[in-house]
Amino acid sequence: MRLKGKVILVFGLLLLSLGCRISSPTPVAWVPTATAQLRAQTETASAHAQATLTAQITKNPTATPTSPPPTPTIAEDGPWLVFANQAGTGYYAHDADSGTLIPLVLPPALDPLDLASGISPDGKRLLVRAGKLETLTDLGFYLIGDPWQPAEKITALLSEQLIADILAEKGKQPKMALQAVQQPNPVSWTANSRQAVIPLALEGFSSDLYLYDAQAGSLKRLSERFQQEFAPFWAPGQNWLVFQEVKSYATPDAWEISLVGAWKMPKQDTLRYLFVPKVTGYWEQYVGWMNPEELVSYTATETGGTDLRLSNLNTGKSVVQFYGAFNAVALYPVHGSLAVSVSSADGKISGRKPGIYISKSGGLLFYLLMEGDYTHLEFAPQVNHFVANGRSGVLQFDSSGIIARLEDEERVSFSPDGKWTIGWGANGARLYYADGMRLQNLTEQSVSAVIWQKDGKGIYLLEQDGLYQLRFPLLQRKLVTADVYRGSEQAFAWLTGH
Known part of the structure; x- marks a missing residue:
C-alpha cells in the first residue's frame, strides 16, 4: 500500500475515540516476504511473497489473549506453530505433538507479519512488536522463547520524551519517528541467531538501527544519521548491513525514501549510498542475495513492483535489471536465475507482452519464456524449480522451459x-x-x-x-x-x- 502522504496524526486519532486503535496492517497479496525469512530462503535458494505494513483504524478489536496459559506437561516441549488471532491483536502457539493451544502473554500485537521477519534462523527466538498505539503505552520489542512463559520486553520502541512530544503534538519529527518504527520487516537476524538489528527511536527525534545481542541481553546503537532509518537487512556473511532512510527534516510533510544504503560491518568504516528509488513514496523490497555481495531489490508500488535492481555492495554501484511494472519476482541464486511475472495490466504500462520473463545471466538479460497471465510466482527450493499458476494449473519450470504441470x-x-x-x-x-x-x-x-x-x-x-x-x-x-x-x-x- 502506498506510504506517500501526510504523516499519521496519532493525537488526532486519540481524540476520535479511545475505543479505536490503529490495527495491524492489511497485507497486499503481491508483495514479497519479510526480511529475516528472505535471508533464510536465500540461503536455501528461495524467495516468496510477502505483505506491506499499513495502519488502519478498527473499532472494537478482539482482546489480546492475556489469561495465564495452561501448565505444560513434560512432553509438551514443542515445536510450536505461532500465529495471530483473527483480529491480529494477539498470538497463539500450537504444540504440533501434543495439540495444546497456548495464548501468548504480551500486549496487543502491532503487526502479525512480524512473525515472518522476527523468527531467528534456528527457530529458538521470536522478536515481535507489541503495545497500545492509541495510548503509546507498552510499545516495544518482545522476545518469545518459551510459549509457556510471558514474553519478555527487551526494549521500548520510543523514548519517554518522544512519547510525551507525540501526545502533546510538539512538531512533526516525533510522529515521523513513530511511523519509522512501525515499518515492515523490522528485524534482521544474524545467521548464527545470536544477534538481530532492529529500528528504535530512543535518542533524539529519529529512528536509528540498534544491535540486539540475544545472549548478552544488550543493545548497541549502530547509526546516528539524524534521519528515519528502518528495514535492516544483513548480507549473508554479516559483512554488510543494508538499510533504508527517510530524510524527514527535508520533507516533514511527506514520507519519501531518500536513501537505500549499506554499512560495512562490523567497524562501520564504510557507508555505501546505493540508490534513491525513482518513486520515493514507496519502500524498497528486498528480494534476496544473488551472491554474498549483490542484493536484488525493487521498488514496491500499489499494484506490484517496478525497477528490479542489482546492487553491488563492494563497489557501491546499483543497476536496474528490469525496468517498468511487474507483479512478482522470484530468485534462484545458486544458478543466478531471476523470473519476473508481467500481467496484462503491467504490460499496458511498460509496453511488454504479459508473461514470465527469465534471466539466467545474473539478471543482465531477460527473455520471454512463457506468454500469458500468471500468478503466484515463486521459487521452490524443495524441488529447485520456479512455480507459477497459469490458465491450465500450476507449472514447474526453469530457464529451459516447463518441467511439470499440475492441472x-x-x-x-x-x-x-x-x-x-x-x-x-x-x-x-x-x-x-x-x-x-x-x-x-x-x-x-x-x-x-x-x-x-x-x-x-x-x-x-x-x-x-x-x-x-x-x-x-x-x-x-x-x-x-x-x-x-x-x-x-x-x-x-x-x-x-x-
Whole structure:
C-alpha cells in the first residue's frame, strides 16, 4: 500500500475515540516476504511473497489473549506453530505433538507479519512488536522463547520524551519517528541467531538501527544519521548491513525514501549510498542475495513492483535489471536465475507482452519464456524449480522451459524433503506424490494457506472455518481454532524451543 502522504496524526486519532486503535496492517497479496525469512530462503535458494505494513483504524478489536496459559506437561516441549488471532491483536502457539493451544502473554500485537521477519534462523527466538498505539503505552520489542512463559520486553520502541512530544503534538519529527518504527520487516537476524538489528527511536527525534545481542541481553546503537532509518537487512556473511532512510527534516510533510544504503560491518568504516528509488513514496523490497555481495531489490508500488535492481555492495554501484511494472519476482541464486511475472495490466504500462520473463545471466538479460497471465510466482527450493499458476494449473519450470504441470490447481506446497505435494486453493486441498500422482483429498473447503511441519510429519491448513492440523499417516483433520488471522499466508512461524 502506498506510504506517500501526510504523516499519521496519532493525537488526532486519540481524540476520535479511545475505543479505536490503529490495527495491524492489511497485507497486499503481491508483495514479497519479510526480511529475516528472505535471508533464510536465500540461503536455501528461495524467495516468496510477502505483505506491506499499513495502519488502519478498527473499532472494537478482539482482546489480546492475556489469561495465564495452561501448565505444560513434560512432553509438551514443542515445536510450536505461532500465529495471530483473527483480529491480529494477539498470538497463539500450537504444540504440533501434543495439540495444546497456548495464548501468548504480551500486549496487543502491532503487526502479525512480524512473525515472518522476527523468527531467528534456528527457530529458538521470536522478536515481535507489541503495545497500545492509541495510548503509546507498552510499545516495544518482545522476545518469545518459551510459549509457556510471558514474553519478555527487551526494549521500548520510543523514548519517554518522544512519547510525551507525540501526545502533546510538539512538531512533526516525533510522529515521523513513530511511523519509522512501525515499518515492515523490522528485524534482521544474524545467521548464527545470536544477534538481530532492529529500528528504535530512543535518542533524539529519529529512528536509528540498534544491535540486539540475544545472549548478552544488550543493545548497541549502530547509526546516528539524524534521519528515519528502518528495514535492516544483513548480507549473508554479516559483512554488510543494508538499510533504508527517510530524510524527514527535508520533507516533514511527506514520507519519501531518500536513501537505500549499506554499512560495512562490523567497524562501520564504510557507508555505501546505493540508490534513491525513482518513486520515493514507496519502500524498497528486498528480494534476496544473488551472491554474498549483490542484493536484488525493487521498488514496491500499489499494484506490484517496478525497477528490479542489482546492487553491488563492494563497489557501491546499483543497476536496474528490469525496468517498468511487474507483479512478482522470484530468485534462484545458486544458478543466478531471476523470473519476473508481467500481467496484462503491467504490460499496458511498460509496453511488454504479459508473461514470465527469465534471466539466467545474473539478471543482465531477460527473455520471454512463457506468454500469458500468471500468478503466484515463486521459487521452490524443495524441488529447485520456479512455480507459477497459469490458465491450465500450476507449472514447474526453469530457464529451459516447463518441467511439470499440475492441472486444475491454483497453488502448490511441497514437503520439506520434496517427496509430497499439496495442491490447494478455492476448491480445497489434495495430496500428490512428487511425480504428480494424486493420492487423496484433504478437504473440500477453500484453503488460503498451507504450512508444513519442519519434519514433514504433519500439515496445517488454513481453511474457510479455521486452522486445521493433519498428521501422517492418517491425515485426519483436527480443528486447532477458528480464531486465526487471515490477512497473509506468511503470518506463521515455527518456534522450536531451547
